[in-house]
Amino acid sequence: MERPLPDDLISKAAGIRLLALDVDGVLTDGRLYFTAQGDEMKAFNILDGHGIKQLQRAGVDVAIITGRNSPLTARRARDLGIKHLQQGREDKEIALRELLQELNLPAEQSAYMGDDLPDLGAIMHAGLGLSVPNGHWYVREQADYTTETAGGEGAVREICDLILQAQNKLADLHLTYHARGA
Numbered sequence: 001m002e003r004p005l006p007d008d009l010i011s012k013a014a015g016i017r018l019l020a021l022d023v024d025g026v027l028t029d030g031r032l033y034f035t036a037q038g039d040e041m042k043a044f045n046i047l048d049g050h051g052i053k054q055l056q057r058a059g060v061d062v063a064i065i066t067g068r069n070s071p072l073t074a075r076r077a078r079d080l081g082i083k084h085l086q087q088g089r090e091d092k093e094i095a096l097r098e099l100l101q102e103l104n105l106p107a108e109q110s111a112y113m114g115d116d117l118p119d120l121g122a123i124m125h126a127g128l129g130l131s132v133p134n135g136h137w138y139v140r141e142q143a144d145y146t147t148e149t150a151g152g153e154g155a156v157r158e159i160c161d162l163i164l165q166a167q168n169k170l171a172d173l174h175l176t177y178h179a180r181g182a
Helices: 007-014 046-057 071-080 092-103 117-125 137-142 155-166 170-181
Strands: 018-021 061-065 084-086 110-113 128-131
Touching: 007 128, 007 155, 018 092, 018 155, 046 061, 046 071, 046 155, 061 071, 061 092, 071 084, 084 092, 092 110, 092 117, 110 117, 110 155, 117 128, 117 137, 128 137, 155 170
Parallel strands: 018 061, 018 110, 061 084, 110 128
Antiparallel strands: none
């Protein structure tokens, strides 16, 4: 079963060929955890990971553009087969523009998902600007769509499903899982 979504949202999502994601607050809950020894820890949601893999199998590229540098983010990207990882990029709009040029894609075929003011330029440049309910209020107001699910709790999966639905691939995907259980 597919979710009822506004026609303008479906129209924008139908042409997406690249989903670019921030990390902290989008792929994670936005909190930073450190051990007594100073080691960083992050919690990534398995629902997001599966959604990213499904989206990639459907032919949509996925990228991570983040202001922080983290070996944990690099590992998560590697585990998910994400080829486009840009860390230490506070200039997220410029990073997105560079990636679009590299992939020879117009902005209209990109979606960017972020939660805070450093994401704003990329959200507004992308063909589909996305945010999360735990994001900054101003960013949510500027986004085309704010997920129902919070960052780090499956918000990316919600967007992956939305794009797959808009591209008429979600129902068939669901049926493949029904067939496996039969």
